[in-house]
Amino acid sequence: xxxxxxxxxxxxxxxxxxxxxxxxxxxxxxxxxxxxxxxxxxxxxxxxxxxxxxxxxxxxxxxxxxxxxxxxxxxxxxxxxxxxxxxxxxxxxxxxxxxxxxxxxxxxxxxxxxxxxxxxxxxxxxxxxxxxxxxxxxxxxxxxxxxxxxxxxx
Numbered sequence: 001x002x003x004x005x006x007x008x009x010x011x012x013x014x015x016x017x018x019x020x021x022x023x024x025x026x027x028x029x030x031x032x033x034x035x036x037x038x039x040x041x042x043x044x045x046x047x048x049x050x051x052x053x054x055x056x057x058x059x060x061x062x063x064x065x066x067x068x069x070x071x072x073x074x075x076x077x078x079x080x081x082x083x084x085x086x087x088x089x090x091x092x093x094x095x096x097x098x099x100x101x102x103x104x105x106x107x108x109x110x111x112x113x114x115x116x117x118x119x120x121x122x123x124x125x126x127x128x129x130x131x132x133x134x135x136x137x138x139x140x141x142x143x144x145x146x147x148x149x150x151x152x153x154x
Contacts, residue, residue: 022099025099025104028139029104029106029132032139033092033095034092036050036051037090037110041087041088041089045072048075050140051140051141052068053142054068056141056143056144057143058141058144059145085117086115086117088112089112090111091113092109092111094108103131104132105130106128106130106131106132108127109126109127109128110128111124111125112124112125124148127147128146130143
């Protein structure tokens with residue numbers, strides 16, 4: 001009987017550690033996502049460099065596949081924004097994070113709100129799913145899928 005109690009205690013303690021790791025991972029990935037979306041709205045090359053793994057496979061909502069080098073080339077070659085250019089702010093809704101050891105899946109609804117120089121706003125929504133791997137203590141996206149949500153759907 002004492003062996004059974006010890007085993008139960010060990011299982012209970014290890015499940016608490018796993019729960020704490022999941023909460024820590026959720027917090028880290030949620031913060032990374034928020035930081036990325038903020039930087040993406042400013043076309044921040046540094047945040048793109050940090051967010052995407054060198055071997056990322058990104059499937060855009062348009063159906064095109066791209067790589068990190070192509071993403072970085074596009075970000076770095078974009079012209080400096082002018083004050084009258086439309087500004088887009090990105091946010092994440094319905095974020096779901098699932099951890100599988102040193103791998104995690106982050107799924108969410110991306111909302112892009114663009115404000116024109118005249119103050120008009122347009123909103124685009126996408127379902128995004130990213131697969132992250134933690135390498136050398138750093139989470140990065142290794143796979144990404146974006147799907148446009150038709151404007152007639154919530």
